[in-house]
Amino acid sequence: MxxxxxxxxxxxxxxxxxxxxxxxxxxxxxxxxxxxxxxxxxxxxxxxSREALLDALLRTSLDALIEKAHQLEASHSADHALRLWLREAVNFVRVYSGAVDMMATALADPNSALYASCKALRMAGGRLLHNAQAAGKANPGISESDLFALLGALGWLGDQAAFAERSEHLFNFIADALLTSK
Structure with missing residues (x-):
């Protein structure tokens, strides 16, 4: 170019x-x-197309979230790294309204332009979750799929006018339920 x-x-x-x-x-x-x-x-x-533009934007942001997971994993306790990363990921979902649908669709389609980035993001978040579970700091009944469903739900809540004022409280409630200690 x-x-x-x-x-x-x-x-x-x-x-x-x-x-x-x-x-x-x-x-x-x-x-x-x-x-x-x-x-x-x-x-x-x-x-x-709009999708091509969103793919480019999302790929850049997804790569940044993956890198953030690596940084947090190296510099924080397992439970703190997971909490901080979850907050970053929820903020990403809030900025890119509609991203959760695109990411879920991409994960179901290996031919999608976003598939590799979404899969890598899911693996990075999953690694943080598994580290926290192995340290006895996260609920062992939560899976990677559950984590990503919660991520999408928390992002969606923040975008809804009726729930926006409670979104921080709800984030903390879910994070506290996910993590066995603060």
Missing amino acids: RADAKENYNHLLATARVVIAEDGAGASLRDIARKAGMGLATLLRHFP
Whole structure:
């Protein structure tokens, strides 16, 4: 990719990240292009569909969450690492409204562009969970699948106006139930 094309690509991704955080996954592609100071045709050359743009955004964020899991695992106790990572993951779900559906679909389809990133994320979170369980700090009855269902549910709660004010309380309630000690 030419340097100017790579610069445009990165600028579009950065702009899309901001717009989607404000307006959700259904944000107008035309608005994203306009806010990036580019035409819609330029956006569509880089990202031929909304799904392609979301895939690129999600992949970048998923990779960052995977790296965060590694960092937390190396620098915190097993239970604290899991709690901190769960909070980061829930915040990711809140920023990318609709991401849980895309991730669940991707995990069920090995041909999906997001499959490898979603699987790696699930494995990274699962490793944190298993470490905490092995240390006797997490409920042994929780599976990786349960952890990801809770992650999606907690993110969804924060997006609902009726539950938003209770989302922090509910996060702590679920995290406390997951972890056997704080």
